[in-house]
Amino acid sequence: xxxxxxKQHPDTRERILDAAEALxxxxxxxxxxxxxxxxxxxxxxxxxxxxFGSKEALIQDVFRRxxxxxxxxxxxxxxxxxxxxxxxPLKPHQIVEAFFGVSLRMAADTEHGGHTFMRLLGRTYTxxxxxxxxxxxxxxxxxxxxxxxxxFRSLPDVPPEEILWRFHFMLGAMSYAIAGTDALQxxxxxxxxxxxxxxxxxxxxxxxxxxxxxxxxxxxxxTKEKSPRKAA
Amino acid sequence: xxxxxxKQHPDTRERILDAAEALxxxxxxxxxxxxxxxxxxxxxxxxxxxxFGSKEALIQDVFRRxxxxxxxxxxxxxxxxxxxxxxxPLKPHQIVEAFFGVSLRMAADTEHGGHTFMRLLGRTYTxxxxxxxxxxxxxxxxxxxxxxxxxFRSLPDVPPEEILWRFHFMLGAMSYAIAGTDALQxxxxxxxxxxxxxxxxxxxxxxxxxxxxxxxxxxxxxTKEKSPRKAA
DNA sequence: GTATCATTCAAACGGCCGTTTGAAACGAGC
DNA sequence: GCTCGTTTCAAACGGCCGTTTGAATGATAC
Numbered sequence: 001x002x003x004x005x006x007k008q009h010p011d012t013r014e015r016i017l018d019a020a021e022a023l024x025x026x027x028x029x030x031x032x033x034x035x036x037x038x039x040x041x042x043x044x045x046x047x048x049x050x051x052f053g054s055k056e057a058l059i060q061d062v063f064r065r066x067x068x069x070x071x072x073x074x075x076x077x078x079x080x081x082x083x084x085x086x087x088x089p090l091k092p093h094q095i096v097e098a099f100f101g102v103s104l105r106m107a108a109d110t111e112h113g114g115h116t117f118m119r120l121l122g123r124t125y126t127x128x129x130x131x132x133x134x135x136x137x138x139x140x141x142x143x144x145x146x147x148x149x150x151x152f153r154s155l156p157d158v159p160p161e162e163i164l165w166r167f168h169f170m171l172g173a174m175s176y177a178i179a180g181t182d183a184l185q186x187x188x189x190x191x192x193x194x195x196x197x198x199x200x201x202x203x204x205x206x207x208x209x210x211x212x213x214x215x216x217x218x219x220x221x222x223t224k225e226k227s228p229r230k231a232a
Numbered sequence: 233x234x235x236x237x238x239k240q241h242p243d244t245r246e247r248i249l250d251a252a253e254a255l256x257x258x259x260x261x262x263x264x265x266x267x268x269x270x271x272x273x274x275x276x277x278x279x280x281x282x283x284f285g286s287k288e289a290l291i292q293d294v295f296r297r298x299x300x301x302x303x304x305x306x307x308x309x310x311x312x313x314x315x316x317x318x319x320x321p322l323k324p325h326q327i328v329e330a331f332f333g334v335s336l337r338m339a340a341d342t343e344h345g346g347h348t349f350m351r352l353l354g355r356t357y358t359x360x361x362x363x364x365x366x367x368x369x370x371x372x373x374x375x376x377x378x379x380x381x382x383x384f385r386s387l388p389d390v391p392p393e394e395i396l397w398r399f400h401f402m403l404g405a406m407s408y409a410i411a412g413t414d415a416l417q418x419x420x421x422x423x424x425x426x427x428x429x430x431x432x433x434x435x436x437x438x439x440x441x442x443x444x445x446x447x448x449x450x451x452x453x454x455t456k457e458k459s460p461r462k463a464a
Numbered sequence: 465g466t467a468t469c470a471t472t473c474a475a476a477c478g479g480c481c482g483t484t485t486g487a488a489a490c491g492a493g494c
Numbered sequence: 495g496c497t498c499g500t501t502t503c504a505a506a507c508g509g510c511c512g513t514t515t516g517a518a519t520g521a522t523a524c
Contacts, residue, residue, distance in 0.1 A: 012471080012472085025360070026360055027360060027361075028260060028262060028359075028360060028361075030260060030262035030263040031262040031361070033510080033511065033512085034511080034512060034513085035510085035511085035512095043472085044471095044472055044473050044474085045473090045474090045512095045513095046472075046473070046474090046513085046514080046515090047471085047472075047473095048512090048513095049512080049513060049514075050470095050471075050472080051471095054512080054513080055512065055513090122358070123358050123360075125408070126354070126355050126358065126407075126408070126411045127260075128257070128258055128259060128260060128355075129259075129260075129263070162435065165409075165435045165436075165439075166435075166439055168408060168409065169405040169408065169409060169436065169439045170405070171408060172404040172405045172406070172407055172408025172409065173401040173402070173404045173405045173408075173443070174404070175358075175404055175408065176357070176358070176400060176401065176403060176404025176405075176407065177397075177400065177401060177404065179358045202449045203394065203397045203398075203449065204397075204401065205449065206446040206447060206448065206449045207397075207398055207401045207443040207444075207446055208443065209446060210442040210443045210444075210445065210446025210447070211405070211439040211440065211442045211443035211446070212439075212442075213442065214438040214439055214441060214442025214443070215438060215442070216438065217434045217435070217437065217438045244501080244502085265480080265481065265482085266481080266482060266483085267480085267481085267482095275502085276501095276502055276503055276504085277482095277483095277503090277504090278483085278484080278485090278502075278503070278504090279501085279502070279503095280482090280483095281482080281483060281484075282500095282501070282502080283501090286482080286483080287482065287483090465524100466523105466524085467522105467523090467524085468521100468522085468523085468524100469520100469521085469522085469523105470519105470520085470521085470522105471518105471519080471520075471521095472517105472518080472519070472520090473516105473517085473518070473519085474515105474516105474517095474518100475514105475515085475516100475517105476513105476514085476515080477512105477513080477514070477515090478511105478512105478513095478514105479510105479511080479512095480509105480510090480511075480512105481508105481509080481510075481511075482507105482508105482509095482510105483506105483507080483508095484505105484506085484507070484508105485504105485505085485506080485507090486503105486504105486505100487502105487503085487504095487505105488501105488502080488503070488504100489500105489501080489502070489503085490499105490500080490501070490502085491498100491499095491500085491501100492497105492498095492499095492500105493496105493497090493498090494495100494496090494497085
């Protein structure tokens with residue numbers, strides 16, 4: 001009874017997932033040891049293998065816990081817009097909003113770990129480990145084709161291949177934006193004002209749309225001409 | 233003499249740097265072991281500690297070997313434009329060309345390892361390891377303020393803070409673009425055509441410029457609503 | 465109480481890590 | 495030839511890795 005003063009164990013699994021998530025962001029998968037995780041979580045070393053089976057399985061569960069919901073939410077947002085449109089092609093800003101807006105909203109949640117997770121996710125797109133990449137590919141299998149198709153319909157004048165590249169560029173911009181302050185300090189030696197995450201969305205979304213709808217590089221843009229400002 | 237048929241050792245240091253560079257891209261710093269590096273380089277395990285002192289020092293030398301030149305080249309390109317301009321502010325596309333064009337040109341060099349290095353560099357912006365981040369900050373100390381100043385002058389109507397963020401977004405887009413095919417396969421399950429690196433430049437530069445010059449989010453760009461939310 | 469199941473624990477396992485060592489091999493100058 | 499400084503080599507070092515074990519503990523139902 002009174003022997004254990006703070007020993008309460010409010011779901012060992014969850015404590016481990018939280019600790020692992022934070023440590024993976026800080027140090028990466030390989031550099032994060034089981035002893036670091038269990039130490040931070042305040043549980044026994046063997047708890048990871050007992051509850052998850054292996055370190056690899058733990059990594060996958062860290063992603064599954066939030067990524068499944070995130071992708072479902074992305075699809076729900078897209079479908080909401082498509083319902084509104086009644087069969088008409090969506091506007092680019094709607095598609096961008098459905099995919100990246102949902103992500104940024106999760107990144108804005110600093111209370112329940114959404115921010116930490118989105119940083120991890122951004123870091124992981126470039127993660128080379130084979131099994132992680134395979135895992136991500138599976139998790140995205142349901143959502144990516146839907147957004148590709150929506151973009152193709154939305155921008156019929158842009159070659160599909162070009163659209164895929166720009167989608168990729170947008171992913172990169174967002175990931176850096178969220179992984180954020182770390183790399184940013186390279187650019188701005190002093191803290192860039194607030195952590196206000198809604199502000200990030202206000203900054204990032206125009207950039208993404210500007211890039212997505214930029215004129216194609218059909219011919220050299222370099223000439224002295226005055227870059228024909230095309231109105232949307 | 234004829235005893236050694238293929239034993240020729242064309243600079244052990246260089247062989248180690250090449251092997252390490254490639255392996256760091258594939259597996260990350262932590263997951264790449266000295267034995268993997270020396271094995272691939274065909275040199276003795278102790279050679280790394282003999283020639284570089286430690287694994288950490290090797291990592292730094294891998295970067296120094298190319299990054300110093302890259303940043304000097306970036307500065308040279310910027311200064312060339314500034315000389316042309318005779319004191320007038322540069323055009324955004326010139327600044328972007330000076331910074332990112334040089335990078336993309338190095339990424340286009342698949343013969344001498346420039347491509348491998350740029351992939352590593354992109355991966356490393358999000359690298360959390362403290363000493364790597366500190367090292368990068370030092371290496372960029374000479375070049376970043378120059379480009380910041382050029383951008384501020386080039387876009388006097390855009391708040392400096394906004395410019396820094398957009399520079400950051402551009403960095404992210406480029407890094408993903410170069411780190412490239414790996415994360416891209418998430419989006420395009422089949423190979424995206426060529427590896428032609430000049431094509432990447434043709435695709436990326438319009439995107440970057442479109443993002444950089446996108447209208448601010450001050451007011452809604454879209455006709456529908458005015459997004460009355462305003463705090464700042 | 466006793467039996468049953470899930471969970472926690474301290475301790476140990478083999479294996480690979482980055483690094484060090486001392487001797488062997490090499491090469492240039494004489 | 496020999497010397498001397500540089501480079502390579504096989505072998506070993508202590509230490510930490512992810513995982514496993516078997517016993518202790520807790521909770522639940524009878």
